[in-house]
Each structure stands twice: as C-alpha cells, then as structure tokens.
Amino acid sequence: MTTTPTETRALEELCVNTIRTLSMDAVQKANSGHPGAPMALAPLAYVLYTRVMKHSPGNPEWFDRDRFILSAGHASMLLYSTLYLTGYGLELDDLKNFRQLGSKTPGHPERHEAPGVEITTGPLGQGFGNSVGFALAERMLAARFNREGHELIDHHTFVVASDGDMMEGVSSEASSLAGHLGLGKLIVFYDNNHISLDGPTSLSFSEDVGARYEAYGWHVQDLGEDLELDNIESATRAAMDAEDQPSLVILRTHIGVGSPNKQDTKAAHGSALGEEEVELTKKAYGWPTLEPFYVPDEALAHFRQAVDRGGKFEEEWDERAEQYEAAHGDLWHELKLIMDGEVPDGWDADIPWIDPADGGVATRKAGQQALDWTASKLPNVIGGAADLSSSTLTTITDGGTIEAGDYSGRNVYYGVREHAMGAIVNGLVAHGFRALAATFLQFSDYMKNTIRLAALMKLPSLFVYTHDSIGLGEDGPTHQPIEHLPGLRAIPNLYVIRPADANETMLAWRFAMWQLTSPVAIVETRQGLPVIDPDKVPLDAIDRGAYVLSDPADGAEPDVQLIATGSEVKLCVEAQELLAADGIAARVISVPCAERFLEQDDGYRDEVLLPGVRARVAVEAAATLGWERFTGDLGSVIGMHTFGASAPDKALFEHFGFTAQRVAEEARASLERARR
Ligand SMILES: Cc1ncc(C[n+]2csc(CCOP(=O)(O)OP(=O)(O)O)c2C)c(N)n1
Ligand SMILES: [Mg+2]
Numbered sequence: 001m002t003t004t005p006t007e008t009r010a011l012e013e014l015c016v017n018t019i020r021t022l023s024m025d026a027v028q029k030a031n032s033g034h035p036g037a038p039m040a041l042a043p044l045a046y047v048l049y050t051r052v053m054k055h056s057p058g059n060p061e062w063f064d065r066d067r068f069i070l071s072a073g074h075a076s077m078l079l080y081s082t083l084y085l086t087g088y089g090l091e092l093d094d095l096k097n098f099r100q101l102g103s104k105t106p107g108h109p110e111r112h113e114a115p116g117v118e119i120t121t122g123p124l125g126q127g128f129g130n131s132v133g134f135a136l137a138e139r140m141l142a143a144r145f146n147r148e149g150h151e152l153i154d155h156h157t158f159v160v161a162s163d164g165d166m167m168e169g170v171s172s173e174a175s176s177l178a179g180h181l182g183l184g185k186l187i188v189f190y191d192n193n194h195i196s197l198d199g200p201t202s203l204s205f206s207e208d209v210g211a212r213y214e215a216y217g218w219h220v221q222d223l224g225e226d227l228e229l230d231n232i233e234s235a236t237r238a239a240m241d242a243e244d245q246p247s248l249v250i251l252r253t254h255i256g257v258g259s260p261n262k263q264d265t266k267a268a269h270g271s272a273l274g275e276e277e278v279e280l281t282k283k284a285y286g287w288p289t290l291e292p293f294y295v296p297d298e299a300l301a302h303f304r305q306a307v308d309r310g311g312k313f314e315e316e317w318d319e320r321a322e323q324y325e326a327a328h329g330d331l332w333h334e335l336k337l338i339m340d341g342e343v344p345d346g347w348d349a350d351i352p353w354i355d356p357a358d359g360g361v362a363t364r365k366a367g368q369q370a371l372d373w374t375a376s377k378l379p380n381v382i383g384g385a386a387d388l389s390s391s392t393l394t395t396i397t398d399g400g401t402i403e404a405g406d407y408s409g410r411n412v413y414y415g416v417r418e419h420a421m422g423a424i425v426n427g428l429v430a431h432g433f434r435a436l437a438a439t440f441l442q443f444s445d446y447m448k449n450t451i452r453l454a455a456l457m458k459l460p461s462l463f464v465y466t467h468d469s470i471g472l473g474e475d476g477p478t479h480q481p482i483e484h485l486p487g488l489r490a491i492p493n494l495y496v497i498r499p500a501d502a503n504e505t506m507l508a509w510r511f512a513m514w515q516l517t518s519p520v521a522i523v524e525t526r527q528g529l530p531v532i533d534p535d536k537v538p539l540d541a542i543d544r545g546a547y548v549l550s551d552p553a554d555g556a557e558p559d560v561q562l563i564a565t566g567s568e569v570k571l572c573v574e575a576q577e578l579l580a581a582d583g584i585a586a587r588v589i590s591v592p593c594a595e596r597f598l599e600q601d602d603g604y605r606d607e608v609l610l611p612g613v614r615a616r617v618a619v620e621a622a623a624t625l626g627w628e629r630f631t632g633d634l635g636s637v638i639g640m641h642t643f644g645a646s647a648p649d650k651a652l653f654e655h656f657g658f659t660a661q662r663v664a665e666e667a668r669a670s671l672e673r674a675r676r
Pocket of ligand 2: 162163164191192193194195196
C-alpha cells in the first residue's frame with residue numbers, strides 16, 4: 001500500500017495536532033501550565049523527533065544520541081507530549097498527571113524525572129547556557145576519542161529558546177563563548193512569537209536578534225512565518241551543515257496558534273485556555289473529537305516508528321563501538337569510564353600530602369596541586385575559570401587549552417562570564433565530564449542559579465571559590481564575601497567545603513571527585529595558612545564533615561569546645577594554648593563541611609561535639625547564621641556583622657576581632673555562663 005503525498009501531509013498534520021491537543025488538555029486538566037508555546041512549537045518538535053534527531057526512545061541514555069534541550073522550560077508539555085508519543089516510556093496517565101505531586105511530569109522539565117529530559121530547565125536562559133556545555137562536551141569527546149575511520153562521537157545539541165531566554169544575560173554570555181569556540185553542532189531554535197509574560201515583547205525587547213547572533217559569529221537563518229515541516233527540516237539540515245559555527249534558526253511563531261480568542265496574546269502564555277476555548281481550538285484544528293487526551297491510532301503508530309529507528313541507530317553504533325574497541329582498546333576503556341560516569345577503583349591511592357614544614361600554604365595553592373593530582377588520575381576532569389585562573393589556580397598544568405577548532409585540551413577559558421560558566425559546567429557535567437567552575441567566592445552570586453540547579457539535579461558539578469573572606473585583604477569590601485557561606489549552605493544537596501589547610505584541601509578535592517550525587521563548592525583562601533600534620537587529619541574528615549583536631553593535653557576532659565572552619569581553625573588552636581595557660585581545657589573541632597557533619601548519625605556527632613560540654617565558641621569570618629546550631633544556647637559565635645574593608649589581611653583579622661585572644665575571651669565567657 002502506498003501513501004500519496006496528500007495522505008502523508010494529512011497524517012503529519014494529525015501528528016502535529018496531537019502534540020498540540022495533548023498539551024492543551026494536560027494544562028486544562030491541571031488547570032495550570034503553559035499551553036501557548038507547545039501549541040506553536042509542535043511542528044518543530046515533530047520534525048526534530050521524527051525526522052532529524054538521532055535518538056533512541058527505547059534507550060534514552062544511549063550515549064551518542066542527539067540532545068534536545070528545552071530552554072523555555074515553561075513549554076514542558078511540548079516535551080512531555082513528544083516523549084510520550086515517540087515512545088520514551090511516558091504514559092498517557094503521566095500527561096494526565098501533569099504538575100501533580102510525585103508525577104513524572106512536573107511543571108518544568110526536571111532531569112531524569114521523565115526519561116528523555118536531559119536537563120532541568122525553567123529559570124529562563126539556563127538551558128541555553130547548559131546547551132553550550134553539552135555542545136562543547138561533544139566536541140571535546142570527539143577530539144579525544146574519534147580516530148581515523150572511527151567517528152564514535154558525533155551528535156548534535158538542539159535547543160528551543162524563547163523570547164525570555166533571549167533576553168536573559170546568561171544566554172548572551174554563553175552565546176558569545178559558543179560563537180568564539182565555533183561550536184558547530186549547537187543548533188538553537190528561537191521561538192520568536194513577540195509575546196512574553198507581561199504582554200507583547202515590544203514593551204521591552206526590540207533589538208535585531210539575528211544581527212546580534214551574526215555578531216557573535218553564529219550562522220543565522222530567519223524562516224519568518226514559513227513553518228512548513230519541510231522548510232523547518234531543510235533549515236535544520238542547513239544549520240547542521242554549518243560545521244564551524246553554532247546556528248540560530250529564527251521561527252516567527254504564533255503563541256496559542258489556532259485558538260480563536262487567545263492566539264498571539266499573553267493569555268495563551270501561562271494559564272489553561274479554558275474548556276470552551278479548548279473546544280473552539282480543537283474545532284479550528286478540525287480535530288475529530290472533543291474528548292480530552294484523544295490520540296489517533298495512526299498518529300501514535302507513526303510517532304512510535306521512532307523506537308525502531310532509534311534501535312537501528314543504536315545497533316549500528318554498537319557495531320562501530322566494537323570495531324573501535326578492537327582497534328583502540330585503551331581509549332575505549334577511558335571513554336567507557338566517562339560514559340558510565342564511574343571513578344576507577346584505587347584512583348586515590350596516593351594522596352599528595354603537604355608537609356607542615358612547607359610553612360604557610362594558601363588553600364588555593366593546595367587546590368592547584370589537588371587539581372593536578374585528580375586530573376592525572378581521572379581523564380574526565382576539566383579545569384577552567386572565569387578569567388581568574390591565575391588567581392583561583394584552577395588550570396590543569398600541561399592540560400592544554402580548549403579553542404575554536406581544537407577541543408583536545410582540558411582547560412576552558414570562560415572569560416568574564418560567571419553565570420554562563422556555571423551553566424556550561426552543568427552541561428559538561430551532565431554530559432559526563434567532571435568540570436569545575438572557578439571564580440572568587442564573592443562572584444558566586446553572579447552564578448547562583450546555576451549552583452542551585454546543579455543541586456536540584458544532584459549533578460556533581462564542582463564550584464571552586466577562592467578569596468574566601470576578608471583574608472583576601474587589600475581588594476576590599478567589594479571583593480570580600482560575607483553572606484555567601486551561609487547562603488550556599490542553605491542550598492539543599494550542595495556540599496560546601498571550607499578546608500582549614502592544605503591537607504584538608506587535598507581531601508576536599510578527593511571528596512568532590514568520588515562522590516557523584518551532589519555538587520560541591522570548595523572554598524579556598526588567598527592567603528597562606530599553616531599546614532596541619534596529615535596524621536591529624538582523618539581520611540574521612542570531609543566525608544564526615546567534622547573531626548576533633550586537637551584535644552586537651554593529658555587526656556583532660558574538655559571544659560570548652562572551639563569550633564571553626566578554614567582560616568579560623570588556626571585561631572582556635574592558638575586559643576587552646578592560651579586557655580590551657582589558665583587551666584581551661586579546650587577541644588578544637590574543625591568543620592570543613594557542616595552539611596556532611598549534620599548528616600552523620602548521633603553517635604558520631606556526639607563523639608565529636610560533646611553534648612555535655614555546653615561552653616562553646618564557633619569562629620568563621622563570615623555571616624554567623626547557622627552556627628548557633630553548633631554552639632547552642634550558652635555558646636557564642638564570632639563572625640562578620642558588617643562589610644569588610646580594604647587593608648592587609650592581618651590588619652583586617654585584627655580589626656574585625658578574629659584573634660586567638662578574642663576566641664579565648666569568648667570561651668571564658670561561655671564557660672562562665674555554663675557554670676552559672
Ligand atoms: C529567570 C526567569 N525569570 C522569570 C521567569 C518567569 N517567566 C516564565 S516564562 C516568562 C516569559 C515568557 O515569555 P517567553 O519566554 O517569550 O515565552 P512565551 O510566552 O513566548 O512562551 C517569564 C518571565 C522565569 N521562568 N525565569
Ligand atoms: Mg515569547
């Protein structure tokens with residue numbers, strides 16, 4: 001039986017309208033969500049998922065798949081409808097449960113909640129930034145692993161970006177870098193519908209976006225209103241042919257297309273159309289029934305061909321992988337580690353401990369050694385910084401530089417683009433690299449949402465923040481973080497590690513590399529710190545979050561407990577001596593990772609922080625919020641209550657009360673309260 005072109009066109013239109021009606025119905029049932037963009041973008045999703053993309057719905061994790069990233073995460077129903085239809089394992093019931101507690105179809109796409117969702121999106125611009133990381137990861141893997149006659153890594157990253165995405169600074173930063181690096185396998189579709197949440201984009205957005213992207217060095221096509229499926233497909237293929245430039249394909253769409261009363265208005269953006277309007281729209285589509293969630297058999301069957309098609313892609317790739325393994329066994333082994341996201345056994349057998357005789361070592365300096373060590377053991381570690389690598393010390397020594405056309409290096413120069421750096425690192429990590437984002441702690445604010453999203457996704461991104469306190473000195477209060485540590489610690493799933501010395505730093509990096517289910521922020525000093533004898537630092541110091549660094553001499557029971565992180569630990573060690581001279585026995589507790597410590601069982605917590613010893617002082621050169629959990633009602637917290645100042649670090653610590661004498665004083669006062 002042959003089908004005529006007219007029949008084919010009718011079937012395809014039915015398919016496109018199935019995406020539209022499912023999306024409308026799900027939003028209507030939830031009485032919440034964003035119907036307009038999915039309706040308008042249905043032809044694009046149809047073309048990508050059934051004609052263009054190399055993907056395998058039967059195995060959403062197939063490594064060489066093309067990645068699809070819905071940066072306009074509010075259009076989630078576009079993705080869910082398409083994933084259901086093409087056979088990713090979502091069921092119609094999942095669409096009916098859109099936005100309900102525990103469903104696979106939350107309001108915005110969440111990585112791994114539904115199969116086929118590559119990355120969590122919703123905060124506009126983030127997905128765009130992530131996609132640059134995905135596209136860069138592909139190029140880096142290809143450069144490292146592809147060999148003559150063995151093109152094992154060869155996939156595209158397709159992105160849907162809305163007006164809001166295009167307005168956000170993070171996408172500009174990321175696009176600028178993507179253009180600079182010539183990431184030709186990145187293809188962004190701009191949903192140019194002239195509408196955003198508040199109304200027409202003419203309220204606030206009037207630049208020539210295409211010209212802007214041309215200036216970034218992108219390949220730009222503007223399809224205008226011509227959204228015929230064949231036209232979308234040929235533009236996409238033209239974008240794929242532009243191998244040395246990322247591509248922007250501008251589509252002039254109509255939000256809520258087909259809705260007689262809401263098309264082209266903000267009313268189609270973020271709320272259900274309403275029963276009546278849904279019916280009117282279905283009639284306008286010539287839809288066969290008003291029954292919600294109706295899926296025509298022939299449309300489903302047509303979409304589901306994606307499963308067999310994907311199986312073939314995969315089979316063919318598996319064959320090539322076998323040949324590759326036979327020809328390049330070592331490389332295959334290395335690639336497998338990255339694909340499986342595994343850390344090889346015994347990788348951390350020889351930790352490069354730092355000798356206390358080395359004198360003052362800044363923890364950022366130890367961080368450099370830790371990076372070189374971990375990078376020498378783990379091929380997927382990637383260095384970089386936002387134009388501060390000579391300060392953050394986060395370039396892999398002899399690792400080579402990523403540049404346009406040569407992606408074989410291991411260091412990314414992100415430029416002064418902190419927000420994009422965070423988003424790109426999340427993309428690199430989601431694609432299997434252990435990439436780090438580095439800048440000064442104060443500038444973590446610029447990239448805050450990327451840290452938050454990594455934490456939400458439980459993505460093991462590594463954030464390295466140096467210049468961790470007033471201890472950075474002369475650069476002054478603009479650069480001195482105050483509220484950042486408590487702010488970061490308040491993010492669920494994020495481990496914030498502030499090592500007290502070079503050896504805790506070594507363990508911090510080791511921890512960041514082996515634990516694969518949370519992002520980690522390592523916070524390091526600019527200034528030198530005394531090195532703790534490695535014998536005094538337990539191997540699980542970071543894993544357990546806190547440990548007893550020093551107990552009173554002669555096994556005396558402690559009268560008071562001194563608690564600190566980072567550069568303030570040494571003050572506690574000095575205060576311990578001052579107190580001993582007065583006959584007061586003090587325990588010093590180093591807390592490199594408060595969140596880990598709080599996760600330990602009571603037994604360990606009570607072993608370290610003795611519940612019976614209520615005289616306590618916590619010291620940290622940051623806002624004090626949170627330390628009262630450790631110091632209790634009789635203790636005190638020494639911290640920062642104002643901004644810092646510009647002066648040499650020693651003068652600042654003195655000025656703001658970070659001295660051993662002050663710690664000893666507060667300890668005596670707390671002991672007094674405890675004895676009353
Ligand atoms: C960073 C960020 N700011 C604000 C929002 C809230 N918000 C969701 S969609 C949207 C704008 C909608 O306009 P557009 O991106 O053009 O999407 P469309 O209405 O065309 O679907 C806004 C402001 C958000 N999701 N992320
Ligand atoms: Mg819009």
